[in-house]
Amino acid sequence: AEAEDGGPQPEKHCGHGRGGMGEEVKRKEDQRFITGRGNYVDDIKKPDMLHCEIVRSPHAHARIENIDKSRALDVDGVVAVLTADDLREYDLATMPTLMADTQDVLVNDKVKFQSQEVAAVIATDRYTAKDGAQKVVVDYDVLEPVVDAEKSLEDDAPLIRDDIEGQEDNHCLDWETGDEEATAEAFENADVTVKEQMLYQRLHPAPIETCGAVGDYDPGKDKLTVHMTSQAPHIHRTLFAQVSGIPEHKIRIVSPDVGGGFGNKVPIYPGYVVAAAASYVLEQPVKWVEERSENIQSTGFARDYDMTGELAATDDGEILAVRTDVLADHGAYNAVAQPSKFPAGFFNIFTGSYDIDTAYGSLTAAYTNTAPGGVAYRCSFRVTEAVYLIERMVKVLADELGMDPVEIRRKNFIQPEQFPYESPTGWNYDSGDYEGALDKALEMADYDHYREEQQRRIDEDADTLLGIGISSFTEVVGAGPGKTCDIAGVEMFDSAEIRVHPTGNATVRVGVQTQGQGHETTFAQIVAEELGMDVEDITVEHGDTDTDPYGLGTYGSRSTPVAGAAAAVASRKVREKAKAIAANELEAAKEDITWDRESGEFHVAGAPDRSISITEIAAGAYMNHPSSEEPGLEAVNYYDPPEMTYPFGSYIVVVEVDRETGEVEFEKFVAVDDCGNRINPMIIEGQIHGGLAQGIGTAMLEHVTFDDNGNVTGGDFMNYLLPTSMEIPNFETGHTVTPSPHHPIGAKGVGESPTVGSPPAIVNAVVDAMSHAGITHVEMPMTPDTVWEKLDEAGLAT
Ligand code: MCN
Ligand code: CUN
Incomplete structure (x- = not known):
């Protein structure tokens, strides 16, 4: 039915009343959000947790001549002050960007944009860390900056990237597409041509929650856990492993509730690395959470x-x-x-x-001389x-x-x-x-x-x-598809894992990471639809690399197209196995079992009264499994979209x-x-x-x-x-x-x-x-x- 005013179209007739496809199911996650029980990075508190504040450059272009930590270290409660020299000992002074450029974690030699990360102060609480940060004395040799792309390409522009060997100007890359000649010809022969110049201005995604991390190294288990505002925890873990040399199975990234991402939480930022590195070195949890202006001035535009x-x-x-x-x-x-x-x-x-x-x-x-960026802000990679x-x-x-x-x-x-x-x-x-x-x-x-x-x-x-x-x-x-799309070499597939428990409810884990899009509801709806379950009987989990199947994360509106597909395919795998169990329970041949989408039940072909629900099948899978099958009822799918x-x-x-x-x-x-x-x-x-x-x-x-x-x-x-x-x-x-x-x-x-x-x-x-x-x-x-x-x-x- 269509609403008269063309407004929201209620589709209660779909989904068979179980909260499947097309139903306006209320968001399951909102229970915790509207009652103040969300769990964001800044809500995480650990015993002995230290706090990190970053000292940022007031200049857009300047060489660092000296950093004096002594007065900061004198502040009661300041535990450590880190600079690039300290990180260099652990080979962490620089980190790769997602485009294989090399970015300073803390400025090595030359500041390249205002608010760039120069030093990090670790203290017993946030205010002390801030006091300490104000007492770090940095001597700058201020250089001429260039903040305009056109001017930066002029011959006399100051060279920004003198850290790249052979780089002689501020040119970053060239790219072209299509057929230049044929296009020129079409323009020559056309009746009419029009031309317009337009700036799509620099924007900031500005999620309500700024970026942050809690690094938590456990020397007992020799394991580094990083709770962080991440739209893509798995690939972030892989990058952390590659950069730090810590084996990937010794790293756990947890992306808890994320208060909006909009593309801003796809890159890795120096603050994440510093929090993780500091906790590793100090063997205590270290929290870093940005302020608003730090977020706007230094993270991906x-x-x-x-x-x-x-x-x-x-x-x-x-x-x-x-x-x-x-x-x-x-x-x-x-x-x-x-x-x-x-x-x-x-x-x-x-x-x-x-x-x-x-x-x-x-x-x-x-x-x-501006913060690095070019993140997709709700735009699927420059489609905007x-x-x-x-x-x-x-x-x-x-x-x-x-x-x-x-x-x-x-x-x-x-x-x-x-x-x-x-x-x-x-x-x-x-x-x-x-x-x-x-x-x-x-x-x-x-x-x-x-x-x-x-x-x-x-x-x-x-x-x-x-x-x-x-x-x-x-x-x-x-x-994806993975053949054409990758992040740092990892193909852009995605995943879903479904475990149906003996009493007939299920846990679904996905490789994508919600930041407010309602995945805990919609992924449950896909599985409810495909398995004839009730949406209330399905819990969706994500954002923990220790438990969730590997996926490339949520951005580019890829969750439904890729992980959503994986959830459907994994459900269908479960459904296939369910047929074998149904056959056993109903004393029929597996080939004779059909599934009815409307009722959500499995029955013997031609005998609709001999039917069985997914709940009964779940019990059968654990309590009376057929000899032809393994016990249990689960499936996983890694989906590479065509x-x-x-x-x-x-x-x-x-x-x-x-x-x-x-x-x-x-x-x-x-x-x-x-x-x-x-x-x-x-x-x-x-x-x-x-x-x-x-x-x-x-x-x-x-x-x-x-x-x-x-x-x-x-x-x-x-x-x-x-x-x-x-x-x-x-x-x-x-x-x-x-x-x-x-x-x-x-x-x-x-x-x-x-x-x-x-x-x-x-x-x-x-x-x-x-x-x-x-x-x-x-x-x-x-x-x-x-x-x-x-x-x-x-x-x-x-
Ligand atoms: N959906 C649906 N039916 C469809 C398509 C989508 O019901 N045919 C639902 C999905 O199940 C999901 C939501 O709509 O719950 C968005 O799905 P999808 O289009 O697949 O996009 P993603 O889940 O991958 O979300 C990413 C996208 C991006 S890239 C940005 S940026 C953005 C956006 O989502 N950031 C957001 N929406 C946001 N919404 C909130 N609240 N917070 C953000 O940070
Ligand atoms: Cu296009 S911004 Mo969204 O990809 O996270």
């Missing part, structure tokens, strides 16, 4: 792509080719968090939802940038041709029958119905009415202008732009998403709402900025503006369902879609309010002064 986009088209709006050139700021180290064979992430999906024959993209990345580019350019082209942005999209969409579709840059789209989603959004948004209203306001010279923005995006989520999944959607945003103040108000915000088969519509709804809020933050407020001296001027919540409930309009969400043909339960990921899809819709809307007066672009964040300048430029300001 997102975006910072300065893009030029070009489209070539026919007079009637058929897009022939797309070309783009990007200048990427990678900060002081190449520490982007992406599959290692993709230096520009999945940016080359920039042909989007359109059937464009020819495409070419090039990119240059630069080092600057790609979607922004193509969805903005389609609007630019529509305006150039005087076409309705709806019509130009319809004309160029990849059609349903073209799937599986191979894009000119090599992506294999699994399924899609782009026009279906757009039609639904148009209907929900009352598009024609707003077009009329827009014209009326122009005609009547009204005080506020109306703008309508559309984005019909395609996402790519669910990395392909990624391609969720999509159409968003329509209507804004009012005040001609006097440049203020933008949301009049309507419609989001239609398609993530294939839906596990839990309510959780999806929550994901969409959160992601749209982040899209609004991106488009309207957020920007990490620097001054010429390299100071971070957007490094705290006074200056880095996050949206609050005051800035968030009422969202109207809807959905279509186009299952993934290769996923065992037909599901695609959804976690990032709203953040990927919404910024271009919002910018398109603001541009649309002024496009009749010749405005083609407004840079993000679209603060009132930015918008007012454009109004002024167009002669629209009053």
